[in-house]
Amino acid sequence: MSTKWQQFKNSYFFHSFIHDKVAIVSFVVLVMLVVCSFSAPIIAPHDPYDTTTIDVLDAETPPIWMEGGNPNFLLGTDAQGRDILSTMLYGMRVSLLIGLGAVFLQAFLGVVIGLIAGYFGGKLDSLLMRLADVQLSFSTLMVAIFISAIFQAFFGINKYEELAVPFLIIVIGLAEWPQYARTVRASVLAEKKKEYVEAAKVIGFGSGRIMWKHILPNTLSPILVISTIQVANAIMSEAALSFLGLGMPVTKPSLGSLINSGFEYIFSGSWWITIFPGILLVILILVINLLGDWLRDVLNPKLYKG
Amino acid sequence: MQKEQILEVQNVVKHFDISGGILDQLRFNKGKIYLEKKTVKALNGVSLTINKGETFSVVGESGCGKSTLGRTILGLYPPNKGQIFFKGNRIDNLSPKKMLPFRTKMQMIFQDPYASLNPRKTVRTTLEEPIRFHQPSLSKKEIKEKVEEIMAQVGVDPGWADRYPHEFSGGQRQRISIARALMVDPEFIVADEPISALDVSIQAQILNLLMEAQEKRNLSYLFITHDLSVVEHISSRVAVMYLGRICEMGPTENLFDSPRHPYTQALLSAIPKLGETGLKHIKLKGEVPTPIHLPSGCVFHLRCPHANERCKKEIPELITLDNQTQVACHGVEEKRI
Numbered sequence: 001m002s003t004k005w006q007q008f009k010n011s012y013f014f015h016s017f018i019h020d021k022v023a024i025v026s027f028v029v030l031v032m033l034v035v036c037s038f039s040a041p042i043i044a045p046h047d048p049y050d051t052t053t054i055d056v057l058d059a060e061t062p063p064i065w066m067e068g069g070n071p072n073f074l075l076g077t078d079a080q081g082r083d084i085l086s087t088m089l090y091g092m093r094v095s096l097l098i099g100l101g102a103v104f105l106q107a108f109l110g111v112v113i114g115l116i117a118g119y120f121g122g123k124l125d126s127l128l129m130r131l132a133d134v135q136l137s138f139s140t141l142m143v144a145i146f147i148s149a150i151f152q153a154f155f156g157i158n159k160y161e162e163l164a165v166p167f168l169i170i171v172i173g174l175a176e177w178p179q180y181a182r183t184v185r186a187s188v189l190a191e192k193k194k195e196y197v198e199a200a201k202v203i204g205f206g207s208g209r210i211m212w213k214h215i216l217p218n219t220l221s222p223i224l225v226i227s228t229i230q231v232a233n234a235i236m237s238e239a240a241l242s243f244l245g246l247g248m249p250v251t252k253p254s255l256g257s258l259i260n261s262g263f264e265y266i267f268s269g270s271w272w273i274t275i276f277p278g279i280l281l282v283i284l285i286l287v288i289n290l291l292g293d294w295l296r297d298v299l300n301p302k303l304y305k306g
Numbered sequence: 307m308q309k310e311q312i313l314e315v316q317n318v319v320k321h322f323d324i325s326g327g328i329l330d331q332l333r334f335n336k337g338k339i340y341l342e343k344k345t346v347k348a349l350n351g352v353s354l355t356i357n358k359g360e361t362f363s364v365v366g367e368s369g370c371g372k373s374t375l376g377r378t379i380l381g382l383y384p385p386n387k388g389q390i391f392f393k394g395n396r397i398d399n400l401s402p403k404k405m406l407p408f409r410t411k412m413q414m415i416f417q418d419p420y421a422s423l424n425p426r427k428t429v430r431t432t433l434e435e436p437i438r439f440h441q442p443s444l445s446k447k448e449i450k451e452k453v454e455e456i457m458a459q460v461g462v463d464p465g466w467a468d469r470y471p472h473e474f475s476g477g478q479r480q481r482i483s484i485a486r487a488l489m490v491d492p493e494f495i496v497a498d499e500p501i502s503a504l505d506v507s508i509q510a511q512i513l514n515l516l517m518e519a520q521e522k523r524n525l526s527y528l529f530i531t532h533d534l535s536v537v538e539h540i541s542s543r544v545a546v547m548y549l550g551r552i553c554e555m556g557p558t559e560n561l562f563d564s565p566r567h568p569y570t571q572a573l574l575s576a577i578p579k580l581g582e583t584g585l586k587h588i589k590l591k592g593e594v595p596t597p598i599h600l601p602s603g604c605v606f607h608l609r610c611p612h613a614n615e616r617c618k619k620e621i622p623e624l625i626t627l628d629n630q631t632q633v634a635c636h637g638v639e640e641k642r643i
Binding site: 126194195196198199200201202203204205206214217218 | 327377380382402405406409410412413414416417418421422423424425426427435436439440483486490
C-alpha cells in the first residue's frame with residue numbers, strides 16, 4: 001500500500017495538484033461540503049424532516065446576528081419554521097445524491113452506447129448517433145418537465161413525493177447521456193485503429209472483451225473530465241427543476257426547492273431563506289467546475305502550461 | 307522433395323469500400339443522378355504458399371497491399387474473394403468461435419511498438435491475457451512461470467513484468483510485442499514491418515531474436531517489409547508486390563541474382579552496393595497509380611519500359627520459370643525481356 005502511495009506522491013497528477021492553489025482550495029471546500037452534507041443527520045442541529053420538532057411560531061426567524069435572531073437557529077428559519085442551516089445540509093445531500101446518481105446513469109448509458117457506436121461503426125453508429133442528436137435537440141429541462149408532468153398526472157402527487165429522488169435521477173440521466181456517448185465514441189474511433197486492438201483481435205478476444213477491457217480504459221480520462229462538469233450540470237438541472245416546482249417536494253427540499261420556497265418571501269424581508277441556499281449552491285457548482293477545469297488541464301498533455 | 311505447407315493463399319481479393327454514406331455517393335453527370343461506389347483495390351488475386359519453417363518475405367512500396375495481405379491472412383479483414391488454408395483447413399470463412407483454435411497457431415507482430423501495446427496494462431497483464439484466454443486450465447503459478455520464461459527468451463528482464471509499456475524503449479517494447487505473440491506457442495507469425503520503426507542498431511537485435519525464435523520453435527514467418535537488404539538476409543523466399551498483385555515470387559537468391567519482372571529489376575537496382583561506382587538505378591516514369599482506379603491489363607504497364615498493346619489489355623498470370631521463380635509478365639512469357 002505504501003508503495004502505491006509513494007507512486008501517487010511522485011506522479012505528475014499529484015505534483016500539479018499541490019502546485020495549483022485553486023485546485024487545492026476547491027478540493028478542500030468540496031470535501032468539506034460533501035462530508036457535511038452526508039453527515040447531516042449527525043451534525044445538523046435540527047431534523048427538518050421531523051415535523052414534530054418544527055414550530056410554525058419560529059417561522060421567518062432572521063439569522064442570529066440580526067435583530068430578533070434566535071441562538072437556536074444560526075442562519076434563521078424558513079416560512080415553516082425549519083432551521084435554514086439544517087435544511088441546507090439535508091438539501092445539499094439530496095442535491096449531491098441526485099447529481100451523482102444522474103451522472104452514474106448518464107455515464108453508464110453514454111459509455112455503453114458510445115462504445116458500441118464507435119467500435120462497430122457503420123449503420124449502427126449512424127442510428128445511435130442520430131438518436132443522440134435527437135436527444136440533444138430537446139433541452140434537459142423540457143424533457144424533465146414533460147416526463148414529470150405525465151408522471152404526476154398518472155401517479156398523483158403523493159406517490160411522486162415518495163419517488164422524487166430516483167425519478168429525478170432517471171430523468172436527468174436520460175436527458176444527458178449523449179454528452180458521454182459522443183465523447184466516448186470519439187475516443188473509441190481514435191483508439192480502435194491502434195495496433196494493440198488488432199493484437200487483441202489476433203489473440204481471438206471477442207468484441208465485448210476488447211471494448212470493455214482494452215479500449216474503455218484508454219478512454220477514461222475524457223470520461224473523468226466530463227463527469228465533473230456533468231455532476232455540476234446535473235445539480236443545476238435538479239435545482240432548476242425544483243425551482244420550477246417540478247423537482248424535489250418542499251417536504252424533502254433540495255437546494256433548488258429551498259431557493260424556490262424562499263423566493264416568495266424575498267421581497268417581504270426574509271431574504272435569508274433564498275440567499276443562503278443560493279450561495280451554497282453557487283459555491284458547490286463553482287468548486288466542482290474549477291476542479292473539472294483543473295482535471296482537464298492535467299489529463300490533457302497538449303494543454304501543459306509553461 | 308515437396309516441403310510441408312503451413313499456409314496457402316488462393317486468389318485472395320480484398321477491396322475496401324471508401325464511398326462513405328449515401329449522400330457522399332451521389333453523383334450528377336450529364337443530367338443523370340446516380341450512386342457511385344468507390345473502392346480501394348488493396349488485393350487483386352494474390353496466391354502464395356508458405357512452407358513450414360521458412361521465412362517468406364513480401365516486399366513492395368507503400369500502399370501495394372502487403373500489410374493488407376498479412377491482416378487478411380489472420381482474419382482481421384475478411385477477404386472479398388479467394389480462400390486461405392492453414393495446414394489444409396480453410397480458415398477465411400470461419401466464425402470467430404471456430405477460428406479460436408487457429409488463433410493460437412497464428413500470431414502477429416506489429417510495426418509500431420508504441421501503439422501495439424496497451425498503455426494501461428502492465429507487461430505481465432499483456433502477456434498473461436492470451437494464455438489465460440486460450441488455456442484456462444493452467445494454474446497461476448504455471449502462467450507466471452511461462453511469462454517469465456518467455457520474457458527471458460526475448461531478452462527482457464522478467465523482474466520488469468510489473469511495469470507499464472511507456473517505461474520501456476522502442477526496442478524493448480518490440481521484444482515484449484514478440485513475447486506476446488510467442489505466449490500462445492504459435493507456428494506461424496505475420497511480422498508486419500517489425501523493425502522499420504526501430505533504430506538501425508536495434509533492428510539487428512530484433513532480427514536476430516526473430517531468427518533465434520524461429521530456430522528454437524520451428525516457426526514460419528510471413529515477413530512484410532520494404533527493406534530489401536533485410537529480405538536478402540533473412541528470408542528463404544520472396545514475393546514482390548505491386549498494386550495488390552504479386553509480380554514476381556521465388557527463392558530469395560534466384561530473385562535477387564536475376565530479377566525478371568521489370569518492376570523487380572527497378573526495385574532491386576535501388577539497393578546501393580558497396581564498391582559500386584556511378585548510379586545504375588533504373589528510373590521508372592510516372593507515379594504509382596491509385597488503387598482506386600486500377601490500370602487495365604497489367605497493373606504495371608503505365609510505367610513499364612517494355613509495355614506493349616497486350617500488356618494494356620490482358621492481365622498477366624504468374625508463370626513458373628526454370629529457376630523456380632514465378633513471374634507475372636507478358637514480356638517474360640514472350641521472351642522479350
